[in-house]
Amino acid sequence: MNKFELFSKEHFFYLVSYSLITFLFIILSLKVENKKKFARNSAIIIGILKISELAYRLIVLDEPIRFLLPLHLCNLTLIAAIIAMISGSRFFLNLTYFWSAGTVFALLTPEVRINFPHLLNIIFFLTHFYLIFSAVSCIKTFNFKPTFKNLIKAFKYVNFAFIIIFFINLMLGTNYMFVNYKPSFRSPLDYMGPWPYYIVCLEIITFICFALMYLPFHKKKR
Template structure:
């Protein structure tokens, strides 16, 4: 965390998100953008397959931490499906839970292997991929985050928790950090001891989702107003 490789990855990802924002009005003039969407979804899928293959080939694969039960693992899968199906039902979860989880992971990466290892590239590519997908559907496809979407996402997260708790108990895992905080340090360190940080996370998630909703709705509204004035 906060190594040169970490900071460079954050800067590159931030610049790419900025480019995505500033190019939003030109996207529909690009031919074959549907194929680009599906190709990007395929690249995320391939990265996940390569990661699972690497775990298996190096004898690292284990039921306690290799299943796609982390918040960001679930979000990557849903982002891939969203890019292929354009389902509005998946958008809320990817936008709120996916982007919130990915941002926290990017800022405080829980990584044993750094640059130039494959795991380094997989980690940042897939986590930024969640954010790119959420921003793309907001800025390019016209999907708008709603307050109702916040409540739906929080409800779905709380419905997932008992399932993940059960899987943690069965396989002695720590998916979603529901049994312990990450050893490398994270936001959870400021939310109290176990199990109280789990309750604190409910409030953090709500206010983080609310922040996303206000910022993106305000930005979209201002963009539309400026475009109307030019017309």
């Protein structure tokens, strides 16, 4: 079983190939007659894939349940995206759009440890690139137009999640969202100082990312 290496040729190949697939998937979603049905069906398929991954890790790899909870930001965003694509809820469209900003960092420093064509590798990249598709669908399919108020709400809710998950980590001995300490693998957090200083850096970076995602709509309104 080939071990995944960060910033290897395989890593960059995955980023490029899955980017192309996502781009084609977005184009297809814009061409179909019933765009909302397309978004809904894609969300159901992605949900099944994610459940399959968790079942594999629990049954085959015998991982403890406490490490399988969907409490990392990308998993929370994936849940929001699935609900948003199925229901069209403005609340979840807002979370999906802004929270998907974290996907870029997750793809640059993925937590996957096994190379393609292993199931865990495929599902990791598919689900994370699906968040990019979902962010585009929020705008193109569901006609969601972010406002500055939406930005503040998304930032407020992500901080609320940070606080709740910090205490969950203390109870379970986990490190979801990496809010209790830095991950053991290489990541951008290595350059942001020790705890809790890297948390402050994350707060600033998160707000800047949210602001950049709002900027095109601010200019359009002006």
